[in-house]
């Protein structure tokens with residue numbers, strides 16, 4: 011369970027460059043919720059995810075995971091509970107280490123890291139099975155350095171690493187944006203499967219409105235540091251891309267200003 | 276000539292431990308740590324002062340390594356807690372250690388002649404085993420006694436120690452904690468998101484690195500028979516030279532391969548220096564210049580070689596194309 015209360019974050023406060031990135035955001039995710047988040051560039055989506063993950067601390071407000079307050083708990087401690095996949099395929103894996111070593115690193119998240127071997131025969135077998143489950147041929151390449159993989163393969167591996175220890179929260183920040191359409195769809199499908207398989211409470215930022223509508227059970231629309239619209243279950247199922255854009259214009263009284271969203275809708 | 280090369284081989288083995296330390300900071304942690312110039316001497320200084328005060332040489336050596344470990348941790352803390360950039364943290368620590376080393380020794384140079392060092396300790400036991408006689412036999416049989424070292428003591432004991440340290444390092448870097456340490460150098464952002472405290476890994480990693488460097492310094496002091504406060508100047512470049520020579524000659528495909536390469540690199544480096552010193556126009560004081568040139572060549576030449584290969588390929592492709600066109604006409 012994830013609960014945010016009154017989260018505000020201002021960058022460069024008191025200077026001419028002042029940016030209100032988040033402005034009193036409240037949200038509650040029940041266990042198993044899969045929320046998609048849309049919003050124009052600079053709406054504050056990444057900032058929101060960074061505050062949940064502990065990369066940034068809010069100026070005001072509180073963050074709790076599983077009813078424990080973690081607002082100022084540093085990222086490395088909090089990430090026991092939180093899995094992440096970044097937009098940049100380079101960001102989520104260690105390029106000079108092998109696939110199995112990367113997976114072992116991810117495994118170390120849930121318990122204390124020991125002085126026992128990171129990759130042993132038993133784990134290797136588990137990893138192989140795990141990789142086989144996403145079916146892109148990585149299971150035969152356990153000893154390949156991750157730097158040699160394609161962006162899509164790396165993103166799939168990052169997803170696996172973020173999910174297989176069953177974190178309480180999964181954060182995805184435009185994790186398909188850097189991939190070509192076919193790869194993006196593949197990663198989207200893997201995401202869907204993994205979230206379902208592990209029943210993960212998920213927050214996924216995307217710029218593709220159709221994807222936001224099709225995935226998950228809830229949808230948030232953000233603008234200027236606030237959640238300005240949300241839809242759930244039945245209501246969400248009825249949403250259309252045009253309907254969403256209309257909704258945005260109704261609330262904000264301005265054009266939905268993102269060429270990317272228009273292009274992909 | 277032969278004895279100079281054996282000397283280079285012996286000291287190369289001892290310096291290999293320092294090179295492994297430099298490999299840990301520069302390559303594994305991706306942290307250009309200049310503490311080495313100071314911590315190398317610290318190891319020798321602590322050991323020397325304990326030995327001349329009648330301390331057990333083994334204990335003195337280990338204490339030297341531990342003090343080096345602590346020095347490395349301080350560099351790590353300067354960087355992680357003080358947010359000082361890596362190069363500067365190392366330089367600050369190196370500078371501070373120069374004074375600390377003088378304080379430890381109380382004088383710029385401590386001779387260890389006629390003191391009991393780990394080499395004299397082992398020698399008694401070694402002579403009882405009559406190992407040298409055995410090891411000399413193949414040389415006598417071939418009638419090349421002139422090519423044998425005076426004693427195999429240092430070579431054999433250092434090979435044992437270096438191999439042991441290499442195996443421990445290899446093992447350490449494969450443990451769960453070791454994987455996190457390597458990932459800290461490879462992709463710190465990712466490791467944090469996988470719940471590893473990168474600060475702790477940097478502090479410990481630099482500690483281990485400088486512990487090895489100081490151990491090497493402690494052994495070198497006993498091997499040379501003195502500890503000198505100026506011995507550490509340029510040591511980081513010697514370490515880098517070993518790492519780079521090793522990696523380019525012997526490869527770095529896996530961890531085990533890379534650590535072996537670094538050890539061999541340290542030995543090759545000492546051999547190069549020993550040979551260079553035999554040239555008439557080269558002076559002992561030119562050693563640092565030679566070292567710097569070796570490192571520069573090792574850094575620059577791969578790019579040159581690649582370019583040369585590419586040019587050759589392009590040229591031959593063009594020639595083929597031209598011949599092909601001629602044939603078509």
Ligand SMILES: Nc1ncnc2c1ncn2[C@@H]1O[C@H](COP(=O)(O)OP(=O)(O)OP(=O)(O)O)[C@@H](O)[C@H]1O
Nearest residue numbers: 021029030031049050051052053054055056057058
């Ligand atoms: N580290 C930072 N320092 C200063 N300003 C920042 C920082 N991070 C974000 N901002 C500012 O905060 C605002 C919100 O940025 P954020 O990255 O959260 O937007 P976003 O919704 O993720 O946009 P996009 O769709 O482009 O990724 C922007 O105006 C941005 O310039």
Ligand SMILES: [Mg+2]
Nearest residue numbers: 055056057183
């Ligand atoms: Mg963003």
